Amino acid sequence: MILPLVLALAVQADQATVIEVRSMTPRRVAVECVVKLPELNLREEKALAAAIAAMEMGTRRHSADTMQDLLDGQRPEITQFSDHVRISLLAPRDGASSALSILFGLTNQTGFELKSIAALEARTKERIGQGYWSRLYQSKIDGRVLTMGEVEGTYSKVFRRSQMVITVSGAPSTVEPTQLWQSLERNWQKRSVLFREAPSVAAEVDTYGPSAVGLKGAEFAWGSQGPAKLLATIALGSGKGSALFHSWRQKKGWTYVQECAWLPTRAGFQPVFVGITANPANTTELEPWRSALLEEIESWSEEDRTRALGFANGIWKNGIGFSPFLGSADRTLTTSPSDQAYLLAYWFAKTGSVFETDRFLSLLESTDLEALKATAKDLVSGAELVRIGS
Amino acid sequence: MERLPAADYVSVQIWINSASFPDRFATHGYRHLLEHFQAKGFDNRLDYRLESKGMLLDAETTRDAIKFGVRCQPSQVKQAIQAIGDVLRPRLVTKANIEVEANIIREEIALRAGASQLSADAWLKAYGESGLDPYGNPDVLAKAEPVELQNTWVEMTSPENLALVIAGNVEIDPTTELAKELLGTRKAVSSITVKADRTGINDAVARKGSAIAAKVASFREPGTAARIAAGLAIANLVPASYFQYGPSNVPGLVLVGSDEKSINWVDIVVKENPDDHFSVAKKLVDRWVEIQTTDPARVAALRGRLLAQSPSLRPETLLENLRTVTVPQFREAWKSFNIEVRP
Incomplete structure (x- = not known):
């Protein structure tokens, strides 16, 4: 499965970048928007969660029910990451115009129609506590009550045209998404009135139940080291032929769930390797979890490199899943039309270049066995070993 | 194939x-x-x-x-x-x-x-x-x-x-x-043939979250299709909820639930008017059917789980019933969500 052909890419100063692509599916049009985040402090992160919770409840332009109706029963999905916000809309084939109008309503000209402050509080709490990966690596939450000004200020700080990359995938050839968006953008307001009432949001997150052991690697930008680190991550943590599965599950019997991901950060990415166990005795000592992986790496042969490359091909060409990149707080990226459109927008926002599957995979192939082992050893040796949850 | x-x-x-x-x-x-x-x-x-x-x-x-x-x-x-x-x-x-x-x-x-x-x-x-x-x-x-x-x-x-x-x-x-x-060269062995069926009532307490379920008969019954539509519409009323149904020729469940313990599903079913949700249910059913009939893994799973029970079972019966759910069937199905599971 190869990402769809990019038909047009419109980049202009002070405007959102729009990428148009040919569809992989004839039935739906996927509109994906990535909003790059400025630096946010803890309170602003929480204020953004409150703003997103309110956006899902409807905007002045469209109520929640109208959005769902226009999107043929779907709701907009909005995910907050450390470095960006993902807005995901899946509309009927002839619905590109409606989807872009909804996107515009969510990101500007808003003025949220709040049904109740209590509902917003509940939604914010639920949103902050939601998601497998965010629960595992939840940073500390500021428990103090937010003010309307904080939420409004954060919303205005985050949703700026110049920080947005939009992919429209699957629109019929008669529709011109770039022009549609640009005509909406002409009504972009520098500042919107947001809330009718002051939200009062106090949220603390429950810790994740079972014990998890995590190896948190150092953050890094994609650059020249990226491909080797990615192949090493896959060799270590993706699939049942991986070191994590072979060692932590099959040899040691410590865990049923073990996986890896690249958490997005403002600096780039942070590789993490996680093993979750229900047996507290397994996490009394953490260092053996690292040693077990180092032992595995020592035993790697050309077969392990071939498996990692095969798995990478499977992820990006055959759609087998288990990508190290996150698609939401709950799951890693798939090759669904929406996720493919999102990857195009995200990769452009993150690296300034268009994601091309073949070129991307050929970069991974340039890592030989010795480089793979050395990179994996560095990743594991230099990682912070942490106990997560109870 | x-x-x-x-x-x-x-x-x-x-x-x-x-x-x-x-x-x-x-x-x-x-x-x-x-x-x-x-x-x-x-x-x-x-x-x-x-x-x-x-x-x-x-x-x-x-x-x-x-x-x-x-x-x-x-x-x-x-x-x-x-x-x-x-x-x-x-x-x-x-x-x-x-x-x-x-x-x-x-x-x-x-x-x-x-x-x-x-x-x-x-x-x-x-x-x-x-x-x-x-x-x-x-x-x-x-x-x-x-x-x-x-x-x-x-x-x-x-x-x-x-x-x-x-x-x-x-x-x-x-x-x-x-x-x-x-x-194709596999040989049959003498097999115990016990007809799958499900009966009996027991009791259980949820350990995580909350849910409500409706009993359904075979996937071939129109009432099953109506319960799928009602289940999707009920799930749609609660953010981040989930919907579960696995087609089978024997009795089963349509279940909707949430990780949130505090949701009063019975209250939702009783207080909401099903007629207000029929239109969105039809759209949700269309989307559900689209997913089941276009993704190869789901297509194969839908056929495989039925064919394994009997070579004569085909999912088309269910898909047709889903397309023709009526308002009275939908109302009846809505009311049948009465198995509550909560802490």
Whole structure:
């Protein structure tokens, strides 16, 4: 499965970048928007969660029910990451115009129609506590009550045209998404009135139940080291032929769930390797979890490199899943039309270049066995070993 | 065999009917344990071989069947069918292997998602022992004997219990020939034939989240389609909720739930007017059907789980019923959500 052909890419100063692509599916049009985040402090992160919770409840332009109706029963999905916000809309084939109008309503000209402050509080709490990966690596939450000004200020700080990359995938050839968006953008307001009432949001997150052991690697930008680190991550943590599965599950019997991901950060990415166990005795000592992986790496042969490359091909060409990149707080990226459109927008926002599957995979192939082992050893040796949850 | 010309991958699945060996308290989870062992392949390296070629094996044990599936490209179908042949070959495991794998299943059960736990509770509440969840009881599994497991596998995988389904962009005739060549020589063994059914009422308490369920008859009944529509509409009223239904020819459940414990599902069902939600339900059903009928893995799963029960069962009956749900059927179905599972 190869990402769809990019038909047009419109980049202009002070405007959102729009990428148009040919569809992989004839039935739906996927509109994906990535909003790059400025630096946010803890309170602003929480204020953004409150703003997103309110956006899902409807905007002045469209109520929640109208959005769902226009999107043929779907709701907009909005995910907050450390470095960006993902807005995901899946509309009927002839619905590109409606989807872009909804996107515009969510990101500007808003003025949220709040049904109740209590509902917003509940939604914010639920949103902050939601998601497998965010629960595992939840940073500390500021428990103090937010003010309307904080939420409004954060919303205005985050949703700026110049920080947005939009992919429209699957629109019929008669529709011109770039022009549609640009005509909406002409009504972009520098500042919107947001809330009718002051939200009062106090949220603390429950810790994740079972014990998890995590190896948190150092953050890094994609650059020249990226491909080797990615192949090493896959060799270590993706699939049942991986070191994590072979060692932590099959040899040691410590865990049923073990996986890896690249958490997005403002600096780039942070590789993490996680093993979750229900047996507290397994996490009394953490260092053996690292040693077990180092032992595995020592035993790697050309077969392990071939498996990692095969798995990478499977992820990006055959759609087998288990990508190290996150698609939401709950799951890693798939090759669904929406996720493919999102990857195009995200990769452009993150690296300034268009994601091309073949070129991307050929970069991974340039890592030989010795480089793979050395990179994996560095990743594991230099990682912070942490106990997560109870 | 289902040809999906627009699909970008092929799903090859084998479904093994479990009517001859349903979960009971004394053997609770044997099928799940066998699934774990057989998925490793004859040399414990099946995953490794498939992943090296960009293919993926997945396995699942449901109340009605065990499934193994391989996701591949059209040019890899032969290797995928060979992999299925590999997982079907009986393996003799040791007592030590059983102890290790029972512990891994213990971990799996402890870490299962809220939706899965809640679903198990609802099934137990609705159907008692015949609704036992397929994960199993690790204490029972640890006592299983290797030969007992091997014999069970041989009986379960007798040809009349198997349904091989291939969905994707494949040519039907040559692929059928290939499947016959690779798997068609299997010999029948005498099989225990116990008709799968579910009866009885037990009680259960949810340990995570909250849910509400409706009992359904066979997937072929119009009332089942109406309950699917109602379930989707009820789930739509609660953010981040989930919906579960696995088509079967025997009675089952449509369940909606949430990880939130505080949701009063009974209140929602009683207070909301179903007529207000019929229109959105139709859209949600269309989307559900679209997903089930375009993605090769889902297409193969929908066909496989029914074919394994009987070669005459076809999902088209359900899909047609879903398209023609009426308002009165929908109202009736809405009211049937009365099995509440909460702490």
